Amino acid sequence: MDNVYLVSVVKFVMYVAIVLISVILIGWLERRISAFMQNRTGPNRVGPFGLLQILIDVVKLLLKEDIVPKSANKRIHDLAPIISIAVALSTFAVVPFGNTIEMFGSEVKLMIADVNVGILYMLSITSLGVYGLTLAGWASNNKYSLLGGLRSSAQMISYELSMGLSIIGVLMVSGTLRLDQIVLHQTSYLGGWLPAWNIFLQPVAFITFAVAAFAETNRLPFDLPEAEPELVAGYHTEYTGLKFGLFMLAEYSNVITASAVIVTLFLGGWHLPYAEYLGLSPFGLSILQILTFCVKVALVILFFIVVRWTIPRFRYDQLMNLGWKVMLPVAIANVLVTGLVLLVI
Amino acid sequence: MGSNGKIIRKKDLNIWQKAYLTEIFKGLRLTISQIFKPKFTYLYPEVRFKPQPSFRGRPVLVHENGTERCVACGLCSRVCPALAIEVQASETELEKERYPIKFEINMVRCIFCGFCEEVCPEEAIIMSNEYELVFTSQEEAIFGKERLLKSTEEMKDRLEFLRAHR
Structure with a gap:
């Protein structure tokens, strides 16, 4: 019994360390790649290839004064970044990053919390994330912050729907709400050679889910809550120092989580096609699968970054049009078609 | 706009x-x-920009075998819009008869307009391609003759440019 708790604690500590380190890496990667796309070099002075730049930035943020506006609601102003970061970090808990592994004489599931309604947990927690932004916008007592907060809540409501509906297609195919079962369902092969990843079974759901994920993480084509040219910095206009850093951390953790969820639901999770025929020991195979998961997540994160520097920001009415008039009907049609096909088969 | 310069309307999209x-x-x-x-x-610190001869960097005085070309006429000091140049003339045994005993350019005041170079009848003050000017005090920013003098060989590119284009 004690062993179970110990394993959970170890997994949790490892997970937090890994996420925080990868946030630093992603921050560096984003700045480097955006620089490369604009024919610049980007941060390259601190450490090898500028890898320690973000670490230095964190130290800088630590040393900055924590300014709270006079007319702000101080308690909520403090609370908002905490909500943001807590929500961003806790979503990852249900994502399986490897198959069940035999270790120290016991079976260890490579996910932090084995929840039997994993997807519902994930959906509900990500929708809590909007409270961080909205409260930050409201508590700052600044018109730009307030507009940013309002936009983020409106955007979240519009895209949560199509996100949920696109997941329904996946649920109908795999027949379970457990994320590890959904991944296991994707490890078979279609027609003997094509991996049965949900991206091949549910391409439309994949596109709608990916677009909604961009909107949920407030990444560039949909970053209206912090649209710089219109709203100064949106919801975090009045934040300085480490509280601002927490919002940044939350944004990048959200990107990691969104990528991990996309990989789990649509890209086969930790499944490396044909790896089971390599003849590796079970432990070696598990390590390979964890690496596969990491590489897949990294590639999706790269996609997030590339999209940020490719597609310009949507106008507010275009955002709403896309959410309600395009994404929602497409997601519903996908559910209907999937249901019909499943009935016929 | 399309690649051929025609405006594409929304209804024309396929x-x-x-x-x-x-x-x-x-x-x-x-x-x-x-x-x-x-x-x-x-x-930057490893790879530095090498300007073309047409670049107007800090002004320098040209010397030939150790004698400056300047005859201390004071035209540059007169034309300088920022009042950065100070010249004091003195007599010499050489053919040119006059030379500057004191020639100072205050590099904090200099605006790199190049009027001094344009007005100089002896081609004695010209703009160089040096652009890295860092001072830690006001006194350090006042360049005297010892820091302004450059040989004709060093300034060859600029002199040739001036002869071709002025």
Whole structure:
């Protein structure tokens, strides 16, 4: 019994360390790649290839004064970044990053919390994330912050729907709400050679889910809550120092989580096609699968970054049009078609 | 605007262009291809920008075998809009009869307009290609003759440029 708790604690500590380190890496990667796309070099002075730049930035943020506006609601102003970061970090808990592994004489599931309604947990927690932004916008007592907060809540409501509906297609195919079962369902092969990843079974759901994920993480084509040219910095206009850093951390953790969820639901999770025929020991195979998961997540994160520097920001009415008039009907049609096909088969 | 300069209206788009996705992938291909293109940025302290002869850097005095060309006429000091140049003349046994005993340019005041170079009848004060000017005090920013003098060989590029284009 004690062993179970110990394993959970170890997994949790490892997970937090890994996420925080990868946030630093992603921050560096984003700045480097955006620089490369604009024919610049980007941060390259601190450490090898500028890898320690973000670490230095964190130290800088630590040393900055924590300014709270006079007319702000101080308690909520403090609370908002905490909500943001807590929500961003806790979503990852249900994502399986490897198959069940035999270790120290016991079976260890490579996910932090084995929840039997994993997807519902994930959906509900990500929708809590909007409270961080909205409260930050409201508590700052600044018109730009307030507009940013309002936009983020409106955007979240519009895209949560199509996100949920696109997941329904996946649920109908795999027949379970457990994320590890959904991944296991994707490890078979279609027609003997094509991996049965949900991206091949549910391409439309994949596109709608990916677009909604961009909107949920407030990444560039949909970053209206912090649209710089219109709203100064949106919801975090009045934040300085480490509280601002927490919002940044939350944004990048959200990107990691969104990528991990996309990989789990649509890209086969930790499944490396044909790896089971390599003849590796079970432990070696598990390590390979964890690496596969990491590489897949990294590639999706790269996609997030590339999209940020490719597609310009949507106008507010275009955002709403896309959410309600395009994404929602497409997601519903996908559910209907999937249901019909499943009935016929 | 299309590639041929014609304005494309929304009603003229075909079904693929209206569906966003193909156009997004076109854009992604463009941005990804930019990643591998050469960079414009100089890695400054290691790689330095070498200006063309037409560049107007800090003004210098030209000397031939140790004697400055300057005859201390004071025209540069007169034309300087920022009042950065101070010249004091004195007599010499040489053919030119006059030389500057004191020639100072205050580099904090200098605006690199190049009027001194234009007005100089002896081609004695010209603009160099040096642009790294850092001072820690006001006194250090006042360049005397010892820091202003450059030989004709050093300033060859600029002198040739002036002869060709002035």
